[in-house]
Amino acid sequence: MASALTDKLSRLVKDLRGQGRITESNVTDMLREVRMALLEADVALPVVRDFIARVKDKALGQEVLGSLQPGQVLVSIVNRELAATMGEGVSDINLAAQPPAVILMAGLQGAGKTTTTAKLAKHLIEKRKKKVLTVSGDVYRPAAIEQLKTVTAQAGAEWFPSTPDQNPVDIGRAALDYAKKHFFDVLLVDTAGRLAIDEALMLEIKNLHAVLNPVETLFVVDAMQGQDAVNTAKAFKEALPLTGIILTKTDGDSRGGAALSVRQITGAPIKFAGTSEKLDGLEVFDAERHAGRILGMGDIVALVEQVTAGVDIEAAKKLADKVKSGGGFDLNDFLAQIQQMKQMGGLSSLMDKLPAAMAAKAGQVDMDKAERDIKRKEGIIHSMTPLERRKPDLIKATRKRRIAAGAGVHVQEVNRMLKEFEQMQDMMKKMKGGGMMKMMKRLGGMKGMPKMPF
Template sequence: MASNLTERLSRLIKTMRGQTRISEDNVQDMLREVRMALLEADVALPVVRDFIARVKEKALGAEVVGSLTPGQVLVSIVQKELAATMGEGVADLNLATQPPAVVLMAGLQGAGKTTTTAKLAKHLVEKRRKKVLTVSADVYRPAAIEQLKTVTGQAGAEWFPSDGTQKPRDIAAAAYEYARKHYFDVLLVDTAGRLAIDEALMAEIKELHGVLKPIETLFVVDAMQGQDAINTAKAFSEALPLTGVVLTKLDGDSRGGAALSVRQITGAPIKFAGVSEKIDGLEVFDADRHAGRVLGMGDIVALVEEVQKGVDLEAAQKLAEKVKSGVEFDLNDFLAQISQMKKMGGLSSLIDKLPSEIAAKAGQADMDKAERDVRRMEGIINSMTPAERRKPDLIKASRKRRIATGAGVQVQDVNRLLNQFEQMQTMMKKMRGGGLFKMMKRMGGMKGFPGMR
């Protein structure tokens, strides 16, 4: 939905460039484009009708002030109403209860409940400093139990064993008792799913809800399911008192369609969004920021957070100290900079959060090439000896041939990397005497260190 709606609105803004006021006619033109984009994204028809009616009411009463154009005012109204439809702002987990706080994960098979359970465990361990226990009540798929065990370990939480011979309610009760006795803050319960809604599934999850009395009941839904997601959401919201929604696969092509519908159909706030397959690929859902991404305005806040999360400030300070003291910037330092970028999710992850017009200029083909170049550079440096990395001047013709063979590249690729390294080394030399510190201070990257306030 994102690219489709962005394209339609961008086209409309251009056609309205010469107009000076908002009229019934240009509002109708815009609403037609918005309606088509929403319907093509499988947003539920009642949701579309309500959304269009609200936008029209606000648009006809809006004034065009200052340097704004009618098109810009209309897009601003659309963004605000998108955010309002998805819930406005942020709604994090409510854990204000006698520990352990129980969180029940509900949804169909294939929506990503198990991986989302582990991602949520990681979020709670790292962001909220909670002691977390996970358990699988999916007795129909032994693989799901093993999967939860594996991903829970990756998340830094603890897993409670269960098997297919037990009843889900007995598993849940035993896990709760273990969590209580061992002073866990949160118990995350992964439940069984089906390929479609059926009575057995609903009866089982209602029984689990009655046994556990969870403070949070989260409905996990695949954002790319479109109209199916809406029907599933309706069935689960009728069976359970849902307290929140988790949208998975929000990095797919149809971003936004399910987000608009599910919030309105269930009445429950969207609390989290799965944005990648990685264990840390879960974001607290911010409706305002997501509305900006849907409209192609990017998410600069998420970009900054991504960079801050990936950058090792201690390593950055050591590099600054090293350069300041006059020690040569070497290939180990160069490799460390490449690793920093990979920690931030690579170029594609960062570009995706930029406004669409900037991302479009970069181009996916260019991004793919850049990612390949980065991997090639890393492979070349890893093929060098420790002495060669410390003293690149040692690398002459015979060494270049050996390094190229080890990395599976051509000698000219090794030459290209060394040229790029020399340019970086020259830049670092120019920053001696505090230049690098000053640059980092301007960027705000060293605020946490003494003397850099």
């Protein structure tokens, strides 16, 4: 997210860190660069002015000038004020209400409200262990109701039916009544969006809010909208008592202005960020960690969380026990390792959370090409028989040709995949022999390997 802003600010951070002495002159120069970077990222002008004034005030104080490492202190001030602009730490969703807790989803058409509703349902089911019902009050957009039905089923929640000929307020009342009778913990209400703000939309959502009395009114905004997001935020803030913001499409190559603007413009905290199109691509928004990402410092905590969530601990233990007992490492195990990588959200998603310097190093590899390569390997293994997967030594020339044809690749691709499998197999044998530490030391000593922050 916000790649241009991140590039500029991370360069400034690098320059500042090397400064042995900070003067009013180089603080002014630095802030000029920061101001330009923020404006180019489409951050609202009042937000930029306020941010620059706060940083300047602190940067010219004793905290920096009296420090032995003023450059480092100045970077931490920029980081802290960026976080303060987006909110303080984490603002969790409020479910402290007599069940069902009603959550109203508001925003313009195209912001991703319907998909985000399903993502939030999945989050509440998996992380908060809640029984969730969704309903669509969008009677205008073709197939909106059916779309919510589909994604709700994928999220594991229950869907309340509605039809385009109904009034949204009547839909809301009926859904709330059903949720009470069937003991749901949460009712998520997806409202209609428009391509532009209009009075009819605002009146309708005000009426819906009055009837449902939601515990949360979440404003869903596209992070790629930039300045438009600010105008939309103002209009919704005037119409509704917003309790929180969900930023969608933060994985896009956006300028990032929305993340820095909407919090200050609406006064409502950013509660979630959409990180991918997948239904599990919604993370609780942490202002400090997000500021670190914008400054090119990465988000190692989120990286570890993503890897941990994607790893099947039980499957990993079974594989370790199998290898230890001399059971060997076959192509079924190799396929399972590939699928683990996919569960973690893919290479590009992991890369996004690395510090800029490490990501730049790893970025020399084409991530799209690497992800295509992973899918190709999966296709090759799926083209094999169960016996071939268990006993790879059986795979000779004739079988290779059949497997290649089944996977739609050249025989050379099958050979390359088998060679990589053999290398992994050798690695597993070393682990069985207790040589894991030696192997890690060798890897750590390889030229050009980045030092991992563990």
